[in-house]
Amino acid sequence: xxxxxxxxxxxxxxxxxxxxxxxxxxxxxxxxxxxxxxxxxxxxxxxxxxxxxxxxxxxxxxxxxxxxxxxxxxxxxxxxxxxxxxxxxxxxxxxxxxxxxxxxxxxxxxxxxxxxxxxxxxxxxxxxxxxxxxxxxxxxxxxxxxxxxxxxxxxxxxxxxxxxxxxxxxxxxxxxxxxxxxxxxxxxxxxxxxxxxxxxxxxxxxxxxxxxxxxxxxxxxxxxxxxxxxxxxxxx
Amino acid sequence: xxxxxxxxxxxxxxxxxxxxxxxxxxxxxxxxxxxxxxxxxxxxxxxxxxxxxxxxxxxxxxxxxxxxxxxxxxxxxxxxxxxxxxxxxxxxxxxxxxxxxxxxxxxxxxxxxxxxxxxxxxxxxxxxxxxxxxxxxxxxxxxxxxxxxxxxxxxxxxxxxxxxxxxxxxxxxxxxxxxxxxxxxxxxxxxxxxxxxxxxxxxxxxxxxxxxxxxxxxxxxxxxxxxxxxxxxxxxxxxxxxxxxxxxxxxxxxxxxxxxxxxxxxxxxxxxxxxxxxxxxxxxxxxxxxxxxxxxxxxxxxxxxxxxxxxxxxxxxxxxxxxxxxxxxxxxxxxxxxxxxxxxxxxxxxxxxxxxxxxxxxxxxxxxxxxxxxxxxxxxxxxxxxxxxxxxxxxxxxxxxxxxxxxxxxxxxxxxxxxxxxxxxxxxxxxxxxxxxxxxxxxxxxxxxxxxxxxxxxxxxxxxxxxxxxxxxxxxxxxxxxxxxxxxxxxxxxxxxxxxxxxxxxxxxxxxxxxxxxxxxxxxxxxxxxxxxxxxxxxxxxxxxxxxxxxxxxxxxxxxxxxxxxxxxxxxxxxxxxxxxxxxxxxxxxxxxxx
Numbered sequence: 001x002x003x004x005x006x007x008x009x010x011x012x013x014x015x016x017x018x019x020x021x022x023x024x025x026x027x028x029x030x031x032x033x034x035x036x037x038x039x040x041x042x043x044x045x046x047x048x049x050x051x052x053x054x055x056x057x058x059x060x061x062x063x064x065x066x067x068x069x070x071x072x073x074x075x076x077x078x079x080x081x082x083x084x085x086x087x088x089x090x091x092x093x094x095x096x097x098x099x100x101x102x103x104x105x106x107x108x109x110x111x112x113x114x115x116x117x118x119x120x121x122x123x124x125x126x127x128x129x130x131x132x133x134x135x136x137x138x139x140x141x142x143x144x145x146x147x148x149x150x151x152x153x154x155x156x157x158x159x160x161x162x163x164x165x166x167x168x169x170x171x172x173x174x175x176x177x178x179x180x181x182x183x184x185x186x187x188x189x190x191x192x193x194x195x196x197x198x199x200x201x202x203x204x205x206x207x208x209x210x211x212x213x214x215x216x217x218x219x220x221x222x223x224x225x226x227x228x229x230x231x232x233x234x235x236x
Numbered sequence: 237x238x239x240x241x242x243x244x245x246x247x248x249x250x251x252x253x254x255x256x257x258x259x260x261x262x263x264x265x266x267x268x269x270x271x272x273x274x275x276x277x278x279x280x281x282x283x284x285x286x287x288x289x290x291x292x293x294x295x296x297x298x299x300x301x302x303x304x305x306x307x308x309x310x311x312x313x314x315x316x317x318x319x320x321x322x323x324x325x326x327x328x329x330x331x332x333x334x335x336x337x338x339x340x341x342x343x344x345x346x347x348x349x350x351x352x353x354x355x356x357x358x359x360x361x362x363x364x365x366x367x368x369x370x371x372x373x374x375x376x377x378x379x380x381x382x383x384x385x386x387x388x389x390x391x392x393x394x395x396x397x398x399x400x401x402x403x404x405x406x407x408x409x410x411x412x413x414x415x416x417x418x419x420x421x422x423x424x425x426x427x428x429x430x431x432x433x434x435x436x437x438x439x440x441x442x443x444x445x446x447x448x449x450x451x452x453x454x455x456x457x458x459x460x461x462x463x464x465x466x467x468x469x470x471x472x473x474x475x476x477x478x479x480x481x482x483x484x485x486x487x488x489x490x491x492x493x494x495x496x497x498x499x500x501x502x503x504x505x506x507x508x509x510x511x512x513x514x515x516x517x518x519x520x521x522x523x524x525x526x527x528x529x530x531x532x533x534x535x536x537x538x539x540x541x542x543x544x545x546x547x548x549x550x551x552x553x554x555x556x557x558x559x560x561x562x563x564x565x566x567x568x569x570x571x572x573x574x575x576x577x578x579x580x581x582x583x584x585x586x587x588x589x590x591x592x593x594x595x596x597x598x599x600x601x602x603x604x605x606x607x608x609x610x611x612x613x614x615x616x617x618x619x620x621x622x623x624x625x626x627x628x629x630x631x632x633x634x635x636x637x638x639x640x641x642x643x644x645x646x647x648x649x650x651x652x653x654x655x656x657x658x659x660x661x662x663x664x665x666x667x668x669x670x671x672x673x674x675x676x677x678x679x680x681x682x683x684x685x686x687x688x689x690x691x692x693x694x695x696x697x698x699x700x701x702x703x704x705x706x707x708x709x710x711x712x713x714x715x716x717x718x719x720x721x722x723x724x725x726x727x728x729x730x731x732x733x734x735x736x737x738x739x740x741x742x743x744x745x746x747x748x749x750x751x752x753x754x755x756x757x758x759x760x761x762x763x764x765x766x767x768x769x770x771x772x773x774x775x776x777x778x779x780x781x782x783x784x785x786x787x788x789x790x791x792x793x794x795x796x797x798x799x800x801x802x803x804x805x806x807x808x809x810x811x812x813x814x815x816x817x818x819x820x821x822x823x824x825x826x827x828x829x830x831x
Contacts, residue, residue: 016738033484035572046692049744050736054275057451059487059568061379062279078571099422100741106276119387120339130293130336132348138341145341145373145380149278182339 005029006040007087010051014100021098025087037084038065038076053102060215063150066093067102073152073213093155095164108164109151109171116168116176116194121187137183144178144223146216147171153210153220159203166199170210170220173201177223180230192231201227239417239672240427243664244270246654247416247431249402249458252280253378253643254622254650255437256385257331258601261651263392267658270429272400272418274453274746277386281439281451282643285378286564287355287492288370289335289640291328295349296368301325302821303360304369308638309824311357311521312631313773313790315471315798317815318823320599320627324638324645331644332371340384342373343561353495353561357521357635357831366519370637375490375564381640401746402457403675405434405465405618406667413603413618414665416461417675421746424739426679428672432664433617433654436462436595436603437647440623441757445588445707446699449481449488458624460753462595463760464674467615468605468800468810470626471593472757473765473775476634477708479525481587483545485572489565489584491636494518496561498550500529501581502537505547513831520831523633523774526586530708533585540583547581586708591757592634592774593764594626596800601625601650606800611812617665619654621646628798631814632773682748688733691748698725698751698758706765712779715766722755722762729755760801767809770795787828796826 005027013021028043038058045051054064058077065076068091070084081088096104122131154160154169168176176195179185195201201224210220246262248255251273262269273280292299304325309316336342336350343351352368360367373380389396399421406415406428415430441456442448459469479500480489494500500518502508512528513520520528529546538544550558555578558566562577569577597603597620598612607613622643629642705718729751736744771780771789780789797811816823 014738014740016740035485045743049691049734049747050738052741052743056275056279056453057281057284059284060571061283061376061564062275062281062451064275064279100738103741110276114390117391119391120337120384122337126337128333130333130342130350133344134348135344135346138344141341145383146376148283148379149276179339182341184339 002032003029006081008044009087009089010101011091012101013098014050030081035080036077037069037079037081037088040081041076052100061148063148066150066152068092068094073156075150075152075215078215093151095155095161106151109154109169112154112168112172113149113175116172117187117191118175118179120179120182120185122184123186131184133183140181141178143218144174144181147174147218148216150215152213152215156209156213158207158209159205163199163203167203168195168200170204170224173204173227174218174220174223177227180227192234195227196231241430241667242270242427243430244268245431245658246433246435247272247429248435248437249416250280250437250439250622250624251277251396252437252439252622253282253382253385253640254647255435256382256389257644257647258435258437258621258651258654259389259394260385260392261648261655263389263394265655267655270395270397272397272402272429274399274401274421276398277396278383280382281454282378282382282640284451284488285381285640286375286488286490287495288353288372288377288637289332289381289644290355290358290369290635290637291332291371291641292325292369293329293332293350293352293371295345295352297360299360299367299369301328303362303367304328304358305818306362306824307358308629308635310363310827310829311633311635312629313633313829314792314796314826315628315631315772315814317628318818319815320629322818322821323599324629324641327645328641331641331648335381335384335644338384338388340373341380342371353492354519355495355636356491356519356525357516358637359516366516370492370495372492374560375492375562378640401749402461403678403749405461406671407465408665408668412616412665414667417672422741424742426672426675428667430664430667431617432661433619433658435650435654436620436624437622438624440591441754442588442591444698444702444754444758444761446703447481447486448588449478449486450588455750455754456757457750457753458620459595460756463756463803466804467595467603468802469593469757469760470596471628471764471799472591472760472801473768473799474592474632474773475588475706475761476522476590476592476774477526477586478589479522479529479586480548480584481589482568482572483583483585486587487568487572488589489548489568489582491522493548493550493562493565496550496557497553498548500525501547501549502532503539503543504537508532508537516831521633522636524831526708527776529586545583545585548584549581550577551579551581590634590639591623592626592630592632594624595620597625597627597646599627599649600653601646602653606810606812619650621650632775678749678752679745682732682734682745683737685731685733688731689728691732691734691744691751694725694728694732695751695754698722698729698755701725702758702761706762710765710775710777712777715762715777718762719766722759726755726759756803759803759807763807764799764801764809768795768799792826
């Protein structure tokens with residue numbers, strides 16, 4: 001890759017000085033070593049230190065730099081800059097209140113995550129050694145535990161846009177199934193009770209935007225389907 | 237201006253592995269605890285650890301904590317304190333099993349136990365042959381661990397202050413720590429957290445180097461705060477360069493790749509580690525492997541057009557094994573090197589990774605500093621754990637998987653010590669007059685300064701200076717020049733200018749404050765490195781070469797001692813002896829190190 005200049009159109013809003021949000025056109029020259037969108041943002045910020053966004057690990061495991069990139073949610077650190085149509089349009093994740101620029105208020109997202117009791121429940125006295133789990137049982141957790149809570153999925157889900165306070169959303173439901181699927185967890189019934197509600201689980205209409213955007217290649221829709229199966233099986 | 241004061245029994249700064257582990261102890265003991273973090277807890281850099289956590293569970297073959305202790309001391313090039321090391325290795329099984337009980341999704345053996353893989357420097361029977369000691373969840377152990385620890389804290393109702401940046405440590409006239417100042421990033425508001433116990437778990441400062449596996453947030457905030465408050469920094473000349481960062485990008489490739497059978501090759505496809513470490517080969521200690529790689533590159537046997545990287549080869553492994561044990565590595569290779577490691581070897585280079593030194597503590601997690609004749613006097617109310625602390629278990633070189641173990645063991649012990657002290661102790665000590673003045677002055681200077689230094693440029697100058705003058709191989713004259721340069725850069729770092737004056741989520745201000753912390757660590761590193769006239773572990777200099785009198789350049793007669801760097805006292809260095817006396821077993825005697 002050579003030196004090149006990339007055009008951006010970035011959503012800007014600073015509650016301290018702006019009456020309303022606006023789109024800012026800005027360009028930046030990149031070095032051959034700049035590969036990812038986050039590299040470009042770092043260069044942009046060196047030029048204009050007022051651009052605000054979250055970032056940390058820069059390798060797709062911390063989940064900080066989720067944003068809407070040319071209309072699709074993704075992580076800046078895992079998005080190749082050169083594949084993007086210009087101007088690259090950057091907006092905050094949709095459906096959550098904007099605090100500033102590309103930074104959204106994630107309170108509602110985490111509230112839903114917390115609502116599914118995201119921790120192992122096992123009331124047996126703790127044994128001296130590890131609880132045993134067969135490799136096959138452990139494999140059931142693959143595709144579930146890897147979630148990085150970036151919120152790309154939930155904020156691309158129309159059901160979550162409409163009812164962020166009532167629908168748990170794909171990330172929270174993926175986490176719910178992660179514990180339902182864990183052979184060490186004993187709270188299956190309570191977990192299902194907690195989701196048996198017209199909104200919390202059943203607002204998922206399998207639109208599958210969540211699957212389309214997940215930067216870790218996870219499948220919340222499938223996990224939601226499995227929870228629904230467990231509900232049905234419990235009922236009969 | 238009156239500053240709000242929030243009162244807690246305990247304040248924990250940092251919500252990575254160490255902070256979250258100590259928070260569990262405090263929350264479960266029913267103490268009123270605040271956990272402050274610059275990022276949502278699961279975004280802390282523990283999340284990026286890959287290969288595993290060490291514990292001599294012996295799930296696949298015989299193992300013993302005493303062997304682990306021996307390996308850790310040898311790995312530390314005998315600079316580690318043997319009491320702390322015994323404590324850590326002995327506690328390993330318990331803390332790992334606890335984590336499993338919290339719900340951590342470890343991989344499993346066929347009989348359902350925690351899966352363990354070999355790792356560099358971990359051997360059976362006092363250095364005989366590699367042993368399976370690293371407890372792993374695929375190559376996402378840190379992620380699985382951090383989420384499990386956060387989840388346990390959700391269960392324990394821990395109170396988090398998410399996206400709050402701690403600014404300065406508050407000490408009273410007697411030197412006791414009585415809390416911290418912190419800024420809510422969303423609003424820019426500064427608040428005093430008044431506490432009876434303050435635990436630092438702020439991680440490392442790997443961002444002092446230009447090429448680093450570390451996250452943007454790893455800016456040594458705890459070390460900067462401690463340094464400004466007159467606490468010395470210990471052994472900061474010792475930085476680990478991880479053998480396998482992705483060339484160019486710096487992203488970590490776990491040693492677990494070599495644990496699963498990966499081989500390092502030079503431009504003629506030679507398995508060169510056989511020459512440097514005939515016994516452990518690719519699984520020698522990290523400092524040894526990084527130096528071997530740097531030597532191969534230096535002598536013209538690097539790969540690629542510019543002969544500037546080494547190849548990490550796993551193409552001989554069964555693709556099913558790669559997909560099962562190293563799926564994250566395959567993704568990283570595709571994302572950051574454009575290479576599918578099932579088909580082609582990965583281009584890697586030694587990359588700054590881990591800070592062995594830090595805030596001096598004992599094995600109970602209490603911060604200890606010189607006072608009169610006592611070189612390790614406890615600072616009342618102050619604790620540190622994880623990468624920001626120096627117990628010291630890693631000495632001059634850390635073994636892979638001992639960092640996750642360190643943060644569990646010392647996170648827990650610091651939490652337990654705080655609980656013990658809080659239960660024994662009385663009311664809050666009074667806040668000193670003007671407790672927030674230093675923080676407010678720093679912020680106001682940033683908001684008002686015109687014509688100051690640019691944050692990005694100054695940071696870049698610091699990172700390049702550290703990379704050029706204090707890298708894998710160090711040179712006496714370069715270190716001297718490095719000291720001059722870093723002192724120049726320090727001046728700029730105290731004269732920063734930002735354009736962004738907003739109170740709302742002002743990331744320019746955060747980055748400037750972070751740079752003020754980073755520069756403390758960079759300075760301590762360069763000056764301590766220049767001062768240590770021997771080679772030991774990760775600190776290797778040309779003017780302390782391998783000789784019959786000083787094998788590997790190590791000089792135990794003069795340098796078997798810890799550095800304590802005092803930035804507030806004219807960059808003074810005081811040395812304190814290494815604790816060679818374990819808690820219950822015999823001393824592991826000094827020996828020349830070879831793998």
